[in-house]
């Protein structure tokens with residue numbers, strides 16, 4: 152019932168009919184996570200532009216929009232094109248844009264779209280970057296909305312000081328083709344340990360807020376619509392909403408969070424860092440929606456089991472997968488204690504098991520992953536399953 156990696160027939164039983172390994176996406180968990188975030192945004196008065204790079208899946212993007220996403224976020228010009236092809240109206244490129252061909256395409260295709268539901272924003276963090284945009288837009292009558300990106304020392308892109316922010320913003324404000332629409336940042340990669348919140352996060356978010364006030368006080372932000380203030384991945388969006396939500400300003404703003412990975416959540420990095428899992432108790436709770444099914448191939452030593460999956464099938468940039476259990480004859484995922492995935496080759500996994508554990512060749516394991524982006528990357532199509540593991544559709548990762 153699988154025709155190529157990941158593609159499954161409707162109605163197929165993923166505990167019986169597939170070639171393994173197989174990654175499956177649990178629809179009830181996905182929907183419950185999407186609904187939880189939609190409720191949160193409505194309650195906090197923030198807009199949501201989910202990051203499309205998590206799944207790169209048209210079907211997942213459609214679900215985000217159905218749950219009320221205000222815009223979609225992209226990381227690269229190719230992802231912007233993919234969202235445009237899907238008919239997404241508001242697209243936030245959470246990145247600088249410097250290549251001539253991409254800027255020309257934005258000018259010709261994106262900025263020509265009429266209507267209130269159409270919009271495109273990208274970042275600037277330097278005068279050189281602003282000049283690249285201006286060169287690409289020269290000779291057109293287009294005006295491009297840009298967000299000043301504010302970073303932090305040791306971080307990625309983004310200005311490092313208030314003086315630099317002011318200089319870049321002044322340059323943008325004096326340009327013909329650029330309009331300063333707000334301020335952006337990203338807190339999700341700030342260094343931390345385990346479940347701890349990054350020590351620098353409060354100061355960084357406060358800095359984003361004071362930059363908005365500074366630029367506004369200098370008359371550098373376009374005032375025809377409330378400025379955009381955007382930050383927020385899936386680890387600390389609660390802190391972003393507190394520090395940068397509408398109540399944090401004494402003038403109207405549009406606070407936009409860009410969380411993407413919360414949609415599938417995971418058993419690793421987001422389990423540790425999400426406010427709706429390891430980092431805090433209480434509701435709502437996110438549910439990991441991705442599950443890898445893999446069979447036992449061999450038990451060459453009493454405590455060594457070789458399972459049929461490897462780094463071609465699962466992300467390995469954070470932690471290795473965790474064994475959730477083994478499917479028993481009544482299709483129940485029965486937990487098995489003391490089993491760890493210790494290393495992977497391309498297509499083999501090395502599991503350490505207690506010597507007295509009954510585990511046989513051909514047994515089917517359910518595994519949880521860390522970092523959804525890398526999981527979606529490895530599967531061109533992923534069966535969407537109901538609570539009984541029956542295929543209700545496929546999501547493709549070809550945005």
Ligand SMILES: Cc1ncc(COP(=O)(O)O)c(C=O)c1O
Nearest residue numbers: 202245337384385409410411412
């Ligand atoms: C700039 C930017 N914004 C938003 C996000 C989304 O965060 P998350 O993947 O935690 O949902 C990312 C993810 O890497 C990002 O790099």
